[in-house]
Amino acid sequence: MMPRQTACDIPPFYVMEVLERAQELTRLGRSIIHLEVGEPDFPTPEHISLAGNRAISEGETKYTHSLGLFELRKAISEHYGSQFGLDISPDRILVTSGTSPALLLLFMGLIDAGDEVIMSNPHYACYPNFVRCLGGKPVFVRTFEEERFEMSPETAASAITGRTKAVIINSPCNPTGMVMSPGVMRGIAEAAGDVPVISDEIYQGIIYEGKDHTILEYTDNAFVLNGFSKLYAMTGWRLGYLIAPPGYMRALQKMAQNFFICACGFVQRAGVAAMNGPEAPVRDMVAMYNKRRRFIVGRLRELGFGVKNDPQGAYYVLANATKFDDDSLELSRSILEEAGVAVTPGIDFGDGAEGYLRFSYANSLDNIREGMSRIEAYLEKHAV
Ligand SMILES: Cc1ncc(COP(=O)(O)O)c(C=O)c1O
CATH class of the missing domain: 3.90.1150.10 (Aspartate Aminotransferase, domain 1)
Structure with missing residues (x-):
């Protein structure tokens, strides 16, 4: 076999x-x-590790709600509120064991065989592999050093076909370090029209020039991927999340229940400390x-x-x-x-x-x- x-x-x-x-x-x-x-x-950071340790010693070693601890989803919702002035209900947030499982759930929720997903080239290594594994087709839009490797709304628009299920953007970007300008983010949201934008914001907060933005400032027809690995130096804890439009939440939740049950409870407690603790x-x-x-x-x-x-x-x-x-x-x-x-x-x-x-x-x-x-x-x- x-x-x-x-x-x-x-x-x-x-x-x-x-x-x-x-x-x-x-x-x-x-x-x-x-x-x-x-x-x-x-x-x-120590206050995060201590919160995780405390949660273990206090017996938080059970399954949690499949969407994640309410306290953590509330903290994430408040973060998008204070940072970007957005009102994101905790009901639209699904906590996962890292951003990678969130990517998997999302693509499983979006892609049928033959469907297309637009992404830049260069891109985070794993995106096309998720798409191909589900029978989908990655569609690449070349980006160039001379243009800071930023995808243009025009090229994104020209790649859209009747089979396009999403356009992925990633800012700040791995591997290029590019931070997408707000005008281009807005432009891509507009160019995508009815096609949802997937915005991988895992490097949010690690920025040296300009200001962070989220796709949710420009459109509701978007999925946000984010996680704790990078900003909080928590790669091994495995904690991430997905923000989705309300209409997708039930399907995503049922997949999460079946495939993962939930993210680890005491790790989620550490996540609450990360979000609510000192900056x-x-x-x-x-x-x-x-x-x-x-x-x-x-x-x-x-x-x-x-x-x-x-x-x-x-x-x-x-x-x-x-x-x-x-x-x-x-x-x-x-x-x-x-x-x-x-x-x-x-x-x-x-x-x-x-x-x-x-x-x-x-x-x-x-x-x-x-x-x-x-x-x-x-x-x-x-x-x-
Ligand atoms: C752009 C991007 N997305 C997602 C991930 C996955 O991160 P994790 O599963 O640790 O949350 C990474 C990790 O390197 C990344 O660079």
């Missing part, structure tokens, strides 16, 4: 493969600098990312990588490496094996990022400095 064909055909999440090889090299005694994985190096730990982390951003962008340019625009959000730089090698998988493999620096090949994010490498600066300045020195030595050795 074999897995079904679509399961066999799913490409790997290359960044995880790089990470796994880097871990293997570490086990063999090599020193590796990690600039590949999109995971904060900071520990989860200083998050502010400090973002300030640190910003220092690292300036440093790494400067060093990458010195080394000869192409970085046309400074990333404005998230903690990634998508650097043009075609001067060194057009094959990003081979270049990242070689830099890892020879220089001991793990970076993500652009091809993970679609052929629009082939020839690029994604550098994550969710690592200490010392490590980034060392990583850049190692890459400098590697490039000098390979200079033609």
